[in-house]
Amino acid sequence: MLELALVEEWAQFAARWVHVITAIAWIGSSFYFIALDLGLHRDRNLASGADGEEWQVHGGGFYHIQKYLIAPDSMPDHLVWFKWESYATWLSGFVMLVLVYYLGADLYLVDPAVLDIPIWAAICISLGSLGFGWLAYDLICKSKFGDDNTRLMLFLYVVLVVMAWGYTQVFTGRAALLHLGAFTATIMSANVFMIIIPNQKIVVADLKAGRVPDAKYGKIAKQRSTHNNYLTLPVLFLMLSNHYPLAFASKYNWLIASLVFLMGVTIRHYFNTIHARKGNPRWTWAATAALFAAIVALSMVPLYSDADFEEEGAALTPFEQQFASAEGFEDVYYTVLGRCSMCHAKEPGWGRMRHAPKGVVLETEAEVARHAKQIFLQAGVTHAMPPANVSYMEPAERAAIVEWYRAAVEG
Numbered sequence: 001m002l003e004l005a006l007v008e009e010w011a012q013f014a015a016r017w018v019h020v021i022t023a024i025a026w027i028g029s030s031f032y033f034i035a036l037d038l039g040l041h042r043d044r045n046l047a048s049g050a051d052g053e054e055w056q057v058h059g060g061g062f063y064h065i066q067k068y069l070i071a072p073d074s075m076p077d078h079l080v081w082f083k084w085e086s087y088a089t090w091l092s093g094f095v096m097l098v099l100v101y102y103l104g105a106d107l108y109l110v111d112p113a114v115l116d117i118p119i120w121a122a123i124c125i126s127l128g129s130l131g132f133g134w135l136a137y138d139l140i141c142k143s144k145f146g147d148d149n150t151r152l153m154l155f156l157y158v159v160l161v162v163m164a165w166g167y168t169q170v171f172t173g174r175a176a177l178l179h180l181g182a183f184t185a186t187i188m189s190a191n192v193f194m195i196i197i198p199n200q201k202i203v204v205a206d207l208k209a210g211r212v213p214d215a216k217y218g219k220i221a222k223q224r225s226t227h228n229n230y231l232t233l234p235v236l237f238l239m240l241s242n243h244y245p246l247a248f249a250s251k252y253n254w255l256i257a258s259l260v261f262l263m264g265v266t267i268r269h270y271f272n273t274i275h276a277r278k279g280n281p282r283w284t285w286a287a288t289a290a291l292f293a294a295i296v297a298l299s300m301v302p303l304y305s306d307a308d309f310e311e312e313g314a315a316l317t318p319f320e321q322q323f324a325s326a327e328g329f330e331d332v333y334y335t336v337l338g339r340c341s342m343c344h345a346k347e348p349g350w351g352r353m354r355h356a357p358k359g360v361v362l363e364t365e366a367e368v369a370r371h372a373k374q375i376f377l378q379a380g381v382t383h384a385m386p387p388a389n390v391s392y393m394e395p396a397e398r399a400a401i402v403e404w405y406r407a408a409v410e411g
Contacts, residue, residue, distance in 0.1 A: 004409075005373055005376060005377065005405075005409075006377075006381065008099065008103065009377055011099055012096065012099045012100060015092055015095045015096045015099055016096060018088070018092040018095075019089065019092035019093050019095075019096055022085055022088035022089040022092055023089045023093075023236075025085040025088075025089075026085035026086050026088075026089045027232055027236075029082050029085055030228065030229065030232065031232075033082070034225075034229050034272070034275070035271070035275040036054060036065065037067070038272060038275040038276040039054055039275045039276065039277065040052030040053060040054050040065075040067055041053055041054060046066065048066060049068070050066035050067055050068050051067050051068060051069045052066070052067050053065060053066045053067070069218075079204065081197065081200075083192055083193070083197050086188070086189050086192040086193070087189065087192070087193060089185075089189065090185060090186065090189035093182065093185060093239075094182075097126070097178075097182060101126070101175055101178065102123050102126075105119040105122055105123065106119060106317070106319050107370060107371070107373075108172060108174060108175055109122050109123070109126070109171055109172060109175045110122045110171070110172070111171070111172040111173075114168070114169065114170065114171065114172065115169065115170050115171075117170075122170070122171065125170055126171075126179060129163075129167075129179065129183060130182060130183060130186045133163070133183045133184075133186055133187055134186055134187055134190045134194075136159075137156070137159075137187050138190070138194070138195075140152070140155070140156075141223065141224070146223075149223060149226070153227075153230075156227070157261060157262075160180070160184065160258070160261055161254075161258045161261075163180060163183055164176075164177075164180050164253075164254040164255075164257040164258055165254045167179045167180055167183075167254070168253055168254045173248040173249050173250070173253050173359075174241075174242050174248045174249070174359070176248070176253060176254070177238050177241040177242070177247065177248045177253060177257055178238065178239070178241070178242055180238055180257055181234075181235050181237075181238030181239045181241075184231050184234065184235050184238070185235050185239075187227075187231070188227075188228045188231055188232070188235070191224040191225075191227065191228055192224075192228075195220060195221060195224045196221045196224055196225060199217040199218070199220055199221045200217075200221060202214075202217050203217050203218065229268055229272070230264055230265055230268050231261075231264065232264070232268075233263070233264040233267055233268065234257075234260045234261045234263070234264040237260045237263075237264075238257060238260070241257075243358065245355050245356070245357075245358055245359035246299040246355065247295075247299065248359070249355070249359040250298060250299050250301065251301070252298040252299075252301060255298055256295050256298055256299065259291050259294055259295050259298075260291075260295070262291055263288050263291045263292065266284040266287045266288045266291065267284070267288055269281065269284055270284040270285070270288075316365070316366050316369065317366075317370075319369075319370070320365075320366050320369040320370050321369070322369075322408055323368075323369040323370075323372040323404075323405075323408045324365050324366070324368075324369040326404055326405075326407045326408035326411060327403075327404070327407045327411070328400055328403055328404035328407060329365075329368075329369070329404055329408075331400050331404075332368070332375075332400055332401050332404045333365055333368050335393070335397045335400065335401070336362050336368050336375065337362075337363070338391070339379075339386055339391040339392075339393045339397070340362050340375075340379070340385065340386060340391070341362050341363055342391065343356065343357060343386075344356045344357065344360050344361055344362040344363075345361060345362075345363055346361055346363065360374070362375075372405060372408065373405075375401060375405075376401060376402065376405040379393060379398060379401055380398050380399075380401035380402040380405060381402065383398070
């Protein structure tokens with residue numbers, strides 16, 4: 001049982017590493033091809049019959065790139081499909097969701113002060129919301145309402161704002177923003193898996209058979225690709241937000257997330273316009289800065305009200321009781337108070353720190369028991385905490401933390 005915590009930690013590390021690698025690959029190829037398509041020279045009468053061309057230099061070589069809307073004279077036997085980057089990103093992200101938020105639901109997913117529901121119900125809501133998001137989005141895009149791209153984008157933004165608020169009414173602040181990112185990323189990856197790649201395969205099959213492809217397939221794929229283009233940057237912010245309590249621990253976290261989606265639009269509009277050689281819309285810089293300033297201002301509103309913290313003497317949950325009743329807890333509790341709570345407090349007393357790191361408060365017995373695994377890993381097994389051992393935690397105190405955790409999980 002003791003080693004299980006270490007295995008879980010390394011499993012999370014491995015999944016996160018894969019997720020970051022595949023996300024870099026997906027986002028990199030997506031941004032590259034968007035920029036390439038927008039920057040193609042289409043004002044040239046190319047002998048090859050290509051729709052446009054571009055010359056690029058990279059890595060000591062020159063590349064001559066041409067785009068065909070119809071089949072070239074000889075269809076290549078081998079085509080490179082950019083799809084596994086998307087699939088692997090979503091799959092590794094889902095593994096992270098399971099490892100962190102489902103297996104650690106009592107700490108990261110469910111907050112009784114927000115909504116007191118059993119863990120199984122929270123997981124069902126999580127899974128259901130991801131499936132619902134894709135089905136609703138796909139139906140709207142395929143409806144007559146989705147024929148107008150501007151109207152569709154505005155409506156989808158409203159949906160995202162509603163989902164941002166809805167998640168904060170069910171999950172912890174950290175899980176709410178993470179789920180909004182997963183909700184959006186599921187739509188993006190499903191666009192690739194369910195729409196873009198299947199449509200491209202239909203077009204390729206028609207071209208190889210000598211048929212003229214229906215233009216609707218390209219139009220639909222272009223619409224979904226455009227959505228993915230504007231959603232990428234907000235998803236990155238939401239996935240990183242779990243490291244920053246200023247974003248997720250504020251009561252205005254849903255508004256912060258809503259503004260982030262607008263920042264994604266202004267940033268991508270600037271680069272898309274530049275790549276298409278349609279001007280230099282510097283106003284997007286000011287708009288982005290103003291949106292970010294608004295986010296910072298929202299985060300500066302007191303992160304917690306008194307009601308956000310448990311009252312002294314509140315009953316411990318069974319999970320908390322398991323660690324609070326284990327042998328050695330009293331010594332560990334006073335060690336944490338002396339070595340950790342100057343930072344991990346409602347009102348930190350360390351330097352200019354204004355909020356507890358990652359929103360972790362360690363003042364009451366329940367809070368220390370609730371974060372037992374993190375204390376064990378960060379201060380017992382490793383010396384990550386306190387940072388640079390600024391509060392001089394002794395080796396004997398670290399050993400006591402390990403013994404206490406062992407007693408709780410094996411006792």
